[in-house]
Amino acid sequence: MIVIMKAASSDSDIAHVMKILENQGLSGHLSRGVERTVIGVLGGVTPNGAPGSLGGLNPTLGETLEALPNVESVIRVSKPYKLASREFHPENTIVEVSAACVEGGVVRIGGKEVVMMAGPCTVESEKQLMTTAEAVRKQGAVILRGGAFKPSTSPYGFRGLGEEGLKLLAKARDEFGMAIITEVMTPTDVAMVSEYADILQIGTRNMQNYMLLDEVGRSNRPAVLKRGMSSTFEEWLLAAEYILSQGNRNVILCERGIRTFEKTTRNTMDISAFPLTKILSHLPIISDPSQGTGRRDLVGPMSLASVAAGADALLIEVHPNPDEALKDGAQSLTIEQFSTLMPQLHAVANAVGRTLITG
Amino acid sequence: MIVIMKAASSDSDIAHVMKILENQGLSGHLSRGVERTVIGVLGGVTPNGAPGSLGGLNPTLGETLEALPNVESVIRVSKPYKLASREFHPENTIVEVSAACVEGGVVRIGGKEVVMMAGPCTVESEKQLMTTAEAVRKQGAVILRGGAFKPSTSPYGFRGLGEEGLKLLAKARDEFGMAIITEVMTPTDVAMVSEYADILQIGTRNMQNYMLLDEVGRSNRPAVLKRGMSSTFEEWLLAAEYILSQGNRNVILCERGIRTFEKTTRNTMDISAFPLTKILSHLPIISDPSQGTGRRDLVGPMSLASVAAGADALLIEVHPNPDEALKDGAQSLTIEQFSTLMPQLHAVANAVGRTLITG
Amino acid sequence: MIVIMKAASSDSDIAHVMKILENQGLSGHLSRGVERTVIGVLGGVTPNGAPGSLGGLNPTLGETLEALPNVESVIRVSKPYKLASREFHPENTIVEVSAACVEGGVVRIGGKEVVMMAGPCTVESEKQLMTTAEAVRKQGAVILRGGAFKPSTSPYGFRGLGEEGLKLLAKARDEFGMAIITEVMTPTDVAMVSEYADILQIGTRNMQNYMLLDEVGRSNRPAVLKRGMSSTFEEWLLAAEYILSQGNRNVILCERGIRTFEKTTRNTMDISAFPLTKILSHLPIISDPSQGTGRRDLVGPMSLASVAAGADALLIEVHPNPDEALKDGAQSLTIEQFSTLMPQLHAVANAVGRTLITG
Amino acid sequence: MIVIMKAASSDSDIAHVMKILENQGLSGHLSRGVERTVIGVLGGVTPNGAPGSLGGLNPTLGETLEALPNVESVIRVSKPYKLASREFHPENTIVEVSAACVEGGVVRIGGKEVVMMAGPCTVESEKQLMTTAEAVRKQGAVILRGGAFKPSTSPYGFRGLGEEGLKLLAKARDEFGMAIITEVMTPTDVAMVSEYADILQIGTRNMQNYMLLDEVGRSNRPAVLKRGMSSTFEEWLLAAEYILSQGNRNVILCERGIRTFEKTTRNTMDISAFPLTKILSHLPIISDPSQGTGRRDLVGPMSLASVAAGADALLIEVHPNPDEALKDGAQSLTIEQFSTLMPQLHAVANAVGRTLITG
Structure with missing residues (x-):
């Protein structure tokens, strides 16, 4: 100092x-x-x-x-985070997740391969989930996303199916061999959600919910930590440090847009987060262009930009009929749009020397 | 629509x-x-x-x-919040809190009187708390603040004394007759903190911790809801709506600065929040100039500005020896500075037709 | 309404x-x-x-x-801008600029081809400019950038060589056949700068300098209009409307980063500006990742991301010896770094169905 | 360093x-x-x-x-500005302006007295200006504001009466003895505007229009420098340094709100700017709550807050019939509202040990 x-x-x-x-x-x-x-x-x-x-x-x-x-x-001369810092851990962390659909049964996040995580914003019904899972798997997604516990800005909004939704996700895993990522919102739910999920997701509003971070740190599940909507890189890496310092080393960062003065998009995606966190940290970093833009017509271009800038995976909302979605239909791709996007992603991934893994 | x-x-x-x-x-x-x-x-x-x-x-x-x-x-033509809206509840809500030190034993927040809530950022020891409580009470504070559970950006920072700190707060209440306000950070702590506290405080990082809001809504304790550091008025009032819709009508809003591009101050206090939330809502609104500025030399002027603009109470950090504080010493007033501020506050409160209640 | x-x-x-x-x-x-x-x-x-x-x-x-x-x-039901709006002008505007170094002698901005504009932040000397121009031309840049009039936050900073710098730019054009883009800062300079420049650049601080916009609107030179550092899309397109409404239809938008709470990068590049302005407007849009990030180590990835998201051209600062640059050395690529970037850009441009024109 | x-x-x-x-x-x-x-x-x-x-x-x-x-x-160890810095110029700068309506004929800005500057946003007609001037003078305003050259976000908006407007302002000065403040937008207009104005105003969009700052620095007129809508304190004081370093020492800062994520108000007034610039600088600082909020119903409370926090003057928009104003009617007070505000301002100024000068 x-x-x-x-x-x-x-x-x-x-x-x-x-x-x-x-x-x-x-x-x-x-x-x-x-x-x-x-x-x-x-x-x-x-x-x-x-x-x-x-x-x-x-x-x-x-x-x-x-x-x-x-x-x-x-x-301050020293960085306030250590375990998350590239300086004290020069090699990339690669997080491994089991998924029957890929050769060898393991998906690696943070290495040379780019990974597609896709699915509905919210699990609404068995039919909706299975239709979506089948479709995105067919196009090459290897991890299935879907919210069972959903944060809602309004108390009168839909807050998810809860454990019932988790059971549907587990069923989809059994059927399609994909790994499951889903959100956990409060410390007392960590154990229960971990029974069904391969990856725990911590949402933007909970990035500084320290008791939740502690509890996820004590679990043995890989965790995706979304950037707080107005969090600096330092605060984000300190939140990762909470999880790491409890012993869970499988932390994956996720850029999902920050809050700025601009309102034409729901958030402003900070695409520089991909190369920058690679400089500051050894942790994998993925992109959520659905939340990051809030607009279906921007999800495709921002997915391509994310991969071009170094994102290790994409987390994309897909819905078989977005006009009828219970939540965030405006930012969900149709299955057809998703199918159009995948070959473009392959091309950009190859252009930057990586491969989109499809199982 | x-x-x-x-x-x-x-x-x-x-x-x-x-x-x-x-x-x-x-x-x-x-x-x-x-x-x-x-x-x-x-x-x-x-x-x-x-x-x-x-x-x-x-x-x-x-x-x-x-x-x-x-x-x-x-x-959207209708406002998304109803219970928090002035339009559907034209009269001011006045929140009552018991405090032996005032005449009649009740402090009213949201009426003609302006209320001083003061005390240390964090409860560090019995001596520190009692010294501060005695001093701020002597100057006219009627509610004692002090953190027992503290959010810390770094996992290596001080996170408070926990229930031990709550017991010290209860002791100070017994001794000086002040009401107690203290933070609660997770749903499972609401019942325990309510045993000791007269007012539950929900911090800026937890403004959208919905399960915590639900639980506070089911308790019967008045609650101070701090504005999220990048929350709009609408999001803030929707968070209040969470608590109100569970049956707890004693919600008090608290402006504590928002995050902007400007870094000379820790946050940018949005002083327009005082008159604006009075237009949009019937709920009381108070000011936290300590968090709002992060700088001791700005706490005084911003306290005066808050009262001039219509704040119903002030929440101020005071420490007997700020240079040795375990947390946020930089923004804590000394007891001497607090004593200088109080007569200025009386004068400004009177200038805008209100009274600073001192018991 | x-x-x-x-x-x-x-x-x-x-x-x-x-x-x-x-x-x-x-x-x-x-x-x-x-x-x-x-x-x-x-x-x-x-x-x-x-x-x-x-x-x-x-x-x-x-x-x-x-x-x-x-x-x-x-x-408001109608958009406040008309001439800049895609709704009233569905076809893409393609701005043509003469450059001897390309086949046919014309560079087209806004069509299928992606264009590289590169050169020093500021024209410092004949040697510096010629060395840089030769090197970037060799790698495929077809437009040469370089500031003769420079905005400086401090009155004690370097403000450029003025007309002397313009003459050096004209000399470089004669020698290497590249078109010239350079900044104009005040209405009375527009005629003089237009004598030397093929494209006039309006900087971020002048996006709402309306008398300058008027004057550029009355000239016949293509104009690059940088986004104001805290300007919304609507304000930006209204500034373009100023130029268009005076009769100059050759307006090119330029995303150069916006101001946010995040300070690890100089600005936050809003990569969604590329697809979004293509939806809202028919005007070409280019990317300035040097100003957009302020960090040399991010210029490459953000260039790739810009092209992946739909940018029509890149505007990149290159310096033969950035450590000795009089201005913005920290964000200038070395010639070697620029040479490494170009093949990556070709690959990403091809991956999204476009071609990087190199003359 | x-x-x-x-x-x-x-x-x-x-x-x-x-x-x-x-x-x-x-x-x-x-x-x-x-x-x-x-x-x-x-x-x-x-x-x-x-x-x-x-x-x-x-x-x-x-x-x-x-x-x-x-x-x-x-x-950086040293501050980049010197002439604007309190450290190198410990005494307050007091800017003097001639006004026949006050005793002694001189208004002092930056001393113990608080000054009211009021008038229409834009000079629309002789009748509108004279009616307003007479009314605000009667209530105690000693400086008359009114725009003759107006920045308009849209090219189709009203841009002011130009020199005709200046002549009307001069006429009002002759009739009511008030000093005149009005905006200058481009370097070539400085001499002409100075013929009519006692104080030159530099608007938020021109805070970094360096050639304008240079020219105002070479004039001998006091200048009000509004904060850029996303300018830091350092950038603002560096802009003041431009004027000061050309020899004009009569610079007055003006807080007029900054751009943030919050859109319920047009801007977010940074009330901490009043005490903070007093710490960093010796220059006077005034408040523009009309632009700062964009809402008539907030102008009163924010005026009181500004004075409570240390503002040296207020710059307030008043219109005899705001519903018919050609510009910014939404933020203009009626004459009646202005008359209600003045006694409240006297009371708050007295409460903080100052006096509202009324001539």
Whole structure:
């Protein structure tokens, strides 16, 4: 940490900072420039950067120092996340999920292959789910998405079929050999959802639901962590760190659009998240262009853009009859549109040296 | 609901919309203009606007229609919230909380009086809490704030003393006669926190934690609902509607700053929230300038601005020694600063025709 | 236009609205629903939607009505731009620019071919410009970019070589046969810059510099209009409408990133702008991933994503020695990096059915 | 400046940074920590901080260094603005404007007195202007606002009466003794507008129109500089620095709302701008709640909040008949509403130890 003093700082201001550092078991290294005095803070992090080593260090120390009289600003030198950081874990993490439909029975997310996860926004009925699963499987999807527990902005909206929906998903898995991804919304549901799901999904509104993150961290299920709708990269990776630090290393990030001033699209997809999180982190990152745009007519182009920019998988909403969907019909592709998109995705994946795995 | 067709729409496009409406038990009223055809949607909401009346209506119908070919846009005519709306409940809601320190033993939030809620960000120790409680009570605060369960962006940060902290808060209540407000973070904690707290606080990260909202709605405790850091007024009032629709009518809104491009302050306080939510809703609204700015040197001016604009109460972080605080020291006032602020608040409250209640 | 009244509106409130419409030469068509009364506004726009037809209509009428007592909201049915709208001009506009280096001597922007515009952020010296121009031309760029007049956030920053820089650009055109694109910042410079430039660039800070837009509209040079850093699609297309309505139909849109809460990248590139403006408008749209990200390590992936999503051209900063650049070195590719990128772009362009033209 | 290297940086990475610094005439001071190496940059700014001293220093050097391999980040220690900074100019700047209607004939902005600037958004006719001027003067406004050159988002909107409007403003000044503030939009108009105006206004869209800032800097007229709709405090103060560095020291800042995700209000007023710019700068700062909210029903409360938070003046739109205004009628107060607001403003100004000057 580096503390930058204001031009007007006195010796006693500086001594005050040094005293606070000392109280925290740290020491300060003073460097006086023509215009500014700068204090380098030593101690508090061990060489291996293990989280445990932060034990004695108050994580809001920086803010406390910044509020002192005649402190101009405080600069953090180390990243606040370790387990999620590429710097301390240079190799890509590859998350493996069982799926009978692929050769070898295992789908790898985060490697050379690009993976298609598709299905309805919400599980509505056995017929709707089975029709969709069969169709998307036929086109090459290997993971089936479908919500049984659904966040709804309005209390009067449809909130999903609950465990009944999970059972339908399990049935689809048995029938089509696809792995299942579905959302879990509260800590007490983690165990139950894990009985049916191959991948747990944590939604954008729950990215900082810390008790949920803790519980998912204690489970042994791969987890997709969606970016909070106004979360910075640092906050997102710190949320991943919650799960990782509980022992679950199978975390997959998911860009699903951020909230901006622009309202023509539901969200603004931050496509730079794909190359950028690859620089900052070793975790796989996937794309949700359905939520990311909220508009069916943009899902195709944004899927192609995601793969071109480095996304490891796509999570796409497909509905056999979107006009009758109970939820988010506006952003669901028809089966026909999905079938048109797949060959385009193969072509773009190949153009950037990857392969779209289809089982 | 009003459906606006594109200039290029054909008779069959219009028929498609009419068919979908019919399937939902609604009817459409066609109006052809020179440039556009417009379809008014009839049915689906009863005259008294009770939420139950939305039963059969798909809340995402609008988005579904908007995604149809040659539909330009869909306009919602009714507000999606009812119980939180001023239109259906013209009188101000006044939330009453017991506090031995005031005359009559009851604090009223949402009426003519302005209320001071103050205390440490986080309960750290008995001494810290009691010192702060005594000092802020002496200056006129009638409600004591203090976090026992604390959300922390980093998994390595301090997450509060838990139930131990709640017991200290209860002790402070007994000693100083103040009511207690404290945060609850997960549904399974609602009953336990309610044993100790007079007011439950739902934090910004949990504004859309729907299972928590449901549970708080089933409790009988007044609840402060902080605005999500990137939530619109409509989303915020829909979150309030979750609590209200479960039967708990004692909901208090809290503006605590929103996330914008500006980083010199932690958040950007939306002071217009005070007069605006008074127009849209009947619920009380309070101000959290500590979280709203993240800077001690701005808490005073933003407290004055909040009261000038119509806030019903202030929620302010005070610490006997902020430089040593375990959390958010940078935004905590010292006891001396708090003592300086109180007479200024009295003056501004009086200037806008209100009174700062001090017990 | 549609006026939606509040539930509480009286007959006299409605009469007030009708009176105002009448004063503007319009008429209102009343429709009373169970919960709301809705007034459809007739008149004010001619069938062909020509801008002249808006003559008598006050463009802020909607806002005026919205501020009346018991008006809930006002909905605009027609788009405020006409000449820029796809609805009134269904075929793609293709902008032609002369460039000796391509077969036939003409580059077409907005058709099947994808075009590379590259060069230094700022013209610094003859040697720097010629070296860069030669290198990017060799790799297939057909348009040369380079700033002679540069906006600088600080008054103490480098503001470009001015006309001297333009002369160097003209020299590079003579030598390498590339067309020239360069920025114009103020109305009085338009004629002079047009002497040297094949394409005028209007920067993000000037997107709503209306006198500049007027003047560029009166010139006969193709113009690239960058999106304002916090401009909506509607504002952007209205700015294009300024130029179009003065008679210059050769307008090219350019997405260069918008301002959001996220600070890890300089801006957040809105990749959905490529497919979305193709839906809303007939104008070509190009991508500036250098400004869009501010980071050299993201320029390549975001270029690929732009082409995958439908961009008609790329505008990329290249510098022979970015570490010594006078401006924006951090986002400039080296010549080597540019050479690596070009074959990847060919592959992605082909994958989406287009061709990267290289002369 | 401080350069922070990545954990993985090698000696040659560090040598590369040192070399670049040397080429710029700077030197680096190396400090190796357990986890990071940090390089302090010396030189480049003289002790008095005069802008001239930045001469040889490349203002984008920081970004260039940040893009090098194994550089983690670069921290700027000095503020990029000097003349606008409180640190180098501790006393408040008070801008004086002549106005016959006040005792002594001079209005002071930035001192103990709070000043009311009011009038129509746009000068529409002699009758409209004179009626408004007379009414607001009677209530205590001492400066008359009114646009003669108006920015309009649409090319088909009303763009003002031009010089004819300026002449009407001059006439109002003669009649009522008020000073005049009006907008100037392009460099070539500065001299002409200065003939009629006592204060030049630079609008939000032109905050970074650098040639306009230069020209206003060369005039001798006080200037109100509105915050760009998505400008940070630093960018705003750098824009002020443009004017100041040309010799015009009479710069007044104006908060008029920023663009955020929230659309219920036209903009989100950043009320913290009042106390914050007082900390960062010595320049006066005023409030424009009309543009800041876009809603007449919020102008009153936001005016009170602005004064409570420290605004030096208010700039308010008033129209004798807002329903018939040619522009921004929705945010204009009626004369009656203005008359109701003034006594409330007196009370709040007094509550915070100031006086509303009324002549």
